Amino acid sequence: MLVLSSPSGAGKSTIARTLLENDGGLELSVSVTTRPRRGSEIDGVHYHFLSMRDFERMRDTEALLEAAEVHGNFYGTPREPVEIAMDEGRDMLFDIDWQGAEQLKATMPADIVSIFILPPSMTELKSRLRRRAEDSDATIQTRLENARSEIEHWRDYDYVVVNDDLDRAYAAVRAIVIAERLKRDRRPGLFDFVSGLLAERTE
Amino acid sequence: MLVLSSPSGAGKSTIARTLLENDGGLELSVSVTTRPRRGSEIDGVHYHFLSMRDFERMRDTEALLEAAEVHGNFYGTPREPVEIAMDEGRDMLFDIDWQGAEQLKATMPADIVSIFILPPSMTELKSRLRRRAEDSDATIQTRLENARSEIEHWRDYDYVVVNDDLDRAYAAVRAIVIAERLKRDRRPGLFDFVSGLLAERTE
Structure with a gap:
C-alpha cells in the first residue's frame, strides 16, 4: 500500500497519474467525497461523488477505511476495493491527506509505504493553484492555509520528495516504488x- | 553506507562500477587483500594488494573495519577512508561478502543499506565464471561451492536483486540508492x- 500525500497544488495528482500509467501492478484507490465535482473531474475516476447521506451510510457501516473532513467537505477510502486488491496481491495507491494516512495506518497497519510531496516554495504553490484556474482567490487563500497545516505533518511520512521539477519528482517516486518492491521481506516467492x-546441481 | 554482496560471478562488480560512474555522491571502499592479483586488476583500484604481514599489522592496529578469510585468502576494509567519507557527508559503497557485511554492521551499526545480488541460476553462474576465463576448473568448482554458502545468507540483506539481465539489475540497484536517499530520517537539511x-509569506 502506497500513500502519496501533499498539499493541493504540489503535483501529487499528476505524479500519481503518471505512476498508474506506467505501472501495471499499481491500482488507484478512488476516494469518495461530498465536495462538489470540479469541471475537469469524472465521477468514479477522480472521486466517487456522494451525497452527505450516502457518505454517512458508508461511514456508519464501516465501508470506509478512513474518513476525514477537509475544507468543510468529507472524504473517505472505500474498504472493498482495497481488500480485493490486497487479496489478489496487487499494490494500491492512495492519494490522501495526512489525516487519511494516519487513519489508514491505524486500520491497516500491515504494509504501508508513505511519501510526502513538498512544493519548492509557498510562492510557487500559490502560482500553481492560480494557473489551475479552478478556484476563487478566497479559496486559494484557504488552500494555502490548509497547505501549511498539511506540510506540518511531513514528519509522519517514510519518504519526502520536493517537487521542484515534475519529471525529477516523478522519477524519485518511481524509484521508491521499485526499491520498496525489492525489499527482501516483501517477496514471498x-x-x-x-x-x-x-x-x-552444477557438476 | 551501501553494502553490495553476491557470490562471485553474479555481476556485483559490474553493477558497482556502473553505479560509481553514474553517481558522484558515491565512493568505493577499496578493500585490502592478501590474495594474488588477477591479470586485469589494478592495485589501489580493485584492491590494495598486501602481504600477509602488512594485512596482519593493519588488523592488529584496528585499521580495518572488518576482516575475513575467503578461499584461504584474507580480505579487509580500511577504516580511514570510510571515516573521512562519513565526516564529509559522502556515501560509501562496500563490495564485500556476507562475513564482511556482518562485521561492518557490528562495527558501524549506524546507517547501512544492504543489497544482495543473486544469479538467475547456478548453471548461469557457472557459465559466467567460465566466460571470465580467469580461473581453473578446480577454482570454479570451489567458487560455486562458496557461492552456495554465500547465497545461504541472503536473508541478512535489506534488498534482494536477481541479476537475470544486467541493465535491469543495475536499474534496480540504482532505484534503491535513489529511494534510500529520499528517506525522511536521512535528510538533515x-x-x-x-x-x-x-x-x-504569500499574502
Whole structure:
C-alpha cells in the first residue's frame, strides 16, 4: 500500500497519474467525497461523488477505511476495493491527506509505504493553484492555509520528495516504488527461488 | 553506507562500477587483500594488494573495519577512508561478502543499506565464471561451492536483486540508492527547508 500525500497544488495528482500509467501492478484507490465535482473531474475516476447521506451510510457501516473532513467537505477510502486488491496481491495507491494516512495506518497497519510531496516554495504553490484556474482567490487563500497545516505533518511520512521539477519528482517516486518492491521481506516467492538455486546441481 | 554482496560471478562488480560512474555522491571502499592479483586488476583500484604481514599489522592496529578469510585468502576494509567519507557527508559503497557485511554492521551499526545480488541460476553462474576465463576448473568448482554458502545468507540483506539481465539489475540497484536517499530520517537539511516553507509569506 502506497500513500502519496501533499498539499493541493504540489503535483501529487499528476505524479500519481503518471505512476498508474506506467505501472501495471499499481491500482488507484478512488476516494469518495461530498465536495462538489470540479469541471475537469469524472465521477468514479477522480472521486466517487456522494451525497452527505450516502457518505454517512458508508461511514456508519464501516465501508470506509478512513474518513476525514477537509475544507468543510468529507472524504473517505472505500474498504472493498482495497481488500480485493490486497487479496489478489496487487499494490494500491492512495492519494490522501495526512489525516487519511494516519487513519489508514491505524486500520491497516500491515504494509504501508508513505511519501510526502513538498512544493519548492509557498510562492510557487500559490502560482500553481492560480494557473489551475479552478478556484476563487478566497479559496486559494484557504488552500494555502490548509497547505501549511498539511506540510506540518511531513514528519509522519517514510519518504519526502520536493517537487521542484515534475519529471525529477516523478522519477524519485518511481524509484521508491521499485526499491520498496525489492525489499527482501516483501517477496514471498524469493524463499522458493533461493531453495531452488541451492538445490541446483552444477557438476 | 551501501553494502553490495553476491557470490562471485553474479555481476556485483559490474553493477558497482556502473553505479560509481553514474553517481558522484558515491565512493568505493577499496578493500585490502592478501590474495594474488588477477591479470586485469589494478592495485589501489580493485584492491590494495598486501602481504600477509602488512594485512596482519593493519588488523592488529584496528585499521580495518572488518576482516575475513575467503578461499584461504584474507580480505579487509580500511577504516580511514570510510571515516573521512562519513565526516564529509559522502556515501560509501562496500563490495564485500556476507562475513564482511556482518562485521561492518557490528562495527558501524549506524546507517547501512544492504543489497544482495543473486544469479538467475547456478548453471548461469557457472557459465559466467567460465566466460571470465580467469580461473581453473578446480577454482570454479570451489567458487560455486562458496557461492552456495554465500547465497545461504541472503536473508541478512535489506534488498534482494536477481541479476537475470544486467541493465535491469543495475536499474534496480540504482532505484534503491535513489529511494534510500529520499528517506525522511536521512535528510538533515529537510527540517530547515520545511521551516522556511512554513515561514514564507504569500499574502
